[in-house]
Amino acid sequence: MTLRDILNKLLRRQQSSATTAKERLQLVLAHDRSDLSPELLDQMRKEILEVVAKYVEIDLEEGAVSLETEDRMTALVANLPIKRVPSVNSTEKTK
């Protein structure tokens, strides 16, 4: 973040157009590079959440599965905050 960005935030102005451009590019290239259509990504997201939900209770509102890209490597990043671990596990732990 740059001095200008901070000033813009304080003054509730828009961020600089270069910063917006970079963010937009990083997002669109993550998709371009993975060759995954938004529909497929969405379907995958749903299935991943279903699988994870079998084992732990997750916050569906906060959960995010997204593509990120760096150095021409695209990664699927899942950020799934766990609300509660089901009792099976917790009893094991207390033993």
Add this chain to the structure above:
Amino acid sequence: MAPKTRIILICSGKGGVGKTTLTANLGIALAKQGMKTAVLDADFGLRNLDLLLGLENRIVYTAQEVLEEACRLEQALVKHKQEPNLALLPAGNPRMLEWLKPDDMKRIVNLLSAQFDYVLIDCPAGVEDGFKNAVSATKEAIVITTPEVSAVRDADRVIGLLNTHGIEPVQLVLNRVRPRMIASQEMLSVDDVTDILALPLLGLVLEDEQVIVSTNRGEPLTLNKSTSPAARCYSNIARRLEGEDIPLIDPAKEGKGLGDKFRRLMQTKIF
């Protein structure tokens, strides 16, 4: 075939970002450095390289007649009068696009490699057949882009395709850089673009009105001792290709007024 010949494809994906201008200026600059250089116009649909080099009136035969064996390579090559180390192999009739195959491009480039130190291929825009034919004949590539979202996105696509074809090395040239706009963060910076595309930067070219003046005349900026910003950039790129360690022009230092200093301060990264 001289194995040391460097065959370099100059490509971009998006049209109009400066491929032909770079090819012409680099060709002349390398020739000046004593390198026997051939520039090949692979943009058969919309050829322009002849015009930028001021050679449009001297074309007799083209790559087409060479491929049809209607003439020898030497007859088709147009030597630059002022810089005889440089020769152009002109693009043929646009209808060549209908039958040209990757093997045809390879044949032409092989013929050129036997005689030249450098073969620069001016690629057509897009990622269709014209691009694929040109890629099949090259060893290395320069991807040129401008600091605009659409050009960078298309460059990324091209880089992906070059990788799948095993082209190596692939280097980046960032064209039409405007230091003032970068300083006020209204244009992607050089670092932004190299971050996003993850390619080694061969050089940047500043936005420069003299580029237009030079194309009007058919005399690339590198031909006469121009000291205009873009001229310096182009010759730096040529020298880096030859392995010289030339520091990058710092766009931030191009602006010198108090306003520019303030803009730079505003751009300072805090976290």
